[in-house]
Amino acid sequence: MDIFKFGGASIKNADGVRNVANIIRDYKKGNLLVVVSAMGKITNRLEDLNDAFLSQSEDTHNIFEEIKLFHFSIIEELFKGKPNPVFDDVANTFVEIEWLIEDEADENAEYIYDQIVSIGEVVSTKIIAAWLNETGSKTLWADARNYIQTDNTYKEGKVDWAKTNQTIQKDLVPLLADQIVVTQGFIGGTSENYTTTLGREGSDYSAAIFASCLDAAALTIWKDVPGVLNADPKWFDETEKIAQLSYHDAIELTYYGATVIHPKTIKPLQNKGIPLFVRSFIEPKGSGTAITKDNNPLPVPSFIFKVNQALVSIFPKDYSFIIEENLSNIFELFHKHKIKINTMLNSAISFSVSVDDHAGQIEKLINDLSGEFTVKYNKGLELVTIRYYNQQTIDRVTIDKDILLEVKSRHTCQMVMKNRYLT
Structure with missing residues (x-):
């Protein structure tokens, strides 16, 4: 039993769908579960639709029509006008959104988000399954919401592992006996049959959940890069592919912000000793x-860049020491505002952190912190993390930069920097 996971970039158009079908067709090892994301940048457009609906914007129905047209144009190009149940199947799926946006937005905003944005995965997998059947690969479409069971934390559903494992073993394993099964990443279901999502970019995590519960031989994530690179090509002209990574290093890299693999993906695989392969759908x-x-x-140092960072420094108003009670209060406020700390450093009288500068969130956090602490902050910064660093690698990324904060451990160096010539 193997698991394949394909992201939106692999199925952004009809040629992408054909290519994915060819990769699946060439798989000849046995049972296969295929986990698929929404097509192209559709999740972004569905988020735009969600925002427009919540604000009761006049653009709501225009955005929705654009999303429908995108999918139906791909179906038309694939099937060339030949009748296929997928036309009606996808149309009926979109009706779920039509019903929702016809009413006023009087439900919980995060609940509405999950009901709207999840449709991207549902539709993409219906198209993939239909095309696989059309081209001779016996395939069954399966609804991930029937298998991945979560609580009611919308936008960040917490998986009920015991229930999920039981359901997958009982209901999904028999389906895989003599056919390919295509299902969705990113989404789950509650005990009340409501849709939840597992967090942005959570399809990799979905694939790892299925792999763990199925005791898969391997999980392969198909990307638009040849594998895990030691740096993002948009920051470095020269990068190197890393042929082999340990679970530990993979967890470290994803924690610090490497984008090839979702941070939650590794641990379920490590627990079962399931290898993860990152391969290119282009090659x-x-x-x-x-x-x-x-x-x-x-074998080589790895570099991770995060831009649009804010450096927040927190001081007790009476210049007393930063002690456990202070830190407890500080972390509670970060949790309240759902702000993830990317790196941190504390001294006797200060606590400094680098965080993503999401619009409006930092200001609300600082307002709450200012009741008890003195707060100073800088914006427009970048955070560079080097795994297996040396002085040469540090010098490479600090040219014309001022280092505002530096944290080093035995294998990892993190630096929050600003452009020296930025006014």
Whole structure:
């Protein structure tokens, strides 16, 4: 039993769907579960639709029509006008949104988000399953909401592992005996049959959940890169593919912001010793990257860049020490405002953190912190993390930069920096 996961970039158009079908058709090892994201940038457009509906914007129905047209144009190009049940199936799926946006937005906003944005995965998988059947691969479409069971935390559903494992073993395993099964990433279901999502970019995590519960031989995530690279090509002209990674290094890299793999993906696989392969859907015969239990250090330093950072420094108003009680209060406020700390450093009388500068969130946090603390902050910064650093790698990324905060451990260096010539 293997799991394949395909993201939106792999199915952004009809040619992408054909390519994915070819990769699946060439798989000849046995049972296969295919986990698929929404097509292209559709999740972004569905988020735009959600925002427009919540604000009762006049653009709501225009955005919705654009989303429908995008999908139906792909179906038309694939099937060339030939009758296929997928036309009605997708149309009926979109009716769920039509019913929702015809009413006023009087439900919980996060609940509404999950009901709207989840449709991207439902529709994409219906199209993929239909095309696989059309091209000779016996395929069944399955609804992930029937298997991945979560609580009612909308936008960040917490998985009920015991119930999920029981349901997958009982209901999904029999379906995989003699056919390919296509299902959705990113989404789950509650005990009341409401849709939840597992957090932005959560399709990798979905695939890992299925892999863990099915005791899969391997999970392969198909990307538009040849494997895990030691740096993002948009920041470095020269990058190197890492042929093999340990679970530990993969967890570290995703925690610090590497975008190739979702941060929650690794742990379920590590718990079961399931290897993760990152391969290219552009060059599917390439070797990619293997992430396994073998605990070898990275062969080259890895660089992770996060821009649009805010550096927030917190001081007790009476210049007393930063102690456990202060830190407890501070972390409680960060949790309240759902702000993730990317790096932190504390001294006797200060506590400094680098966080993503989401519009409006930082100001609300600072307002709450200011009741008890003196707060200073800088915006427009970047955070660079180097895994397996040395002085040469530090010098490489600090040219014309002022370092405002630096945190080092044995293998990892993090620096919050600003452009020296920025006015």
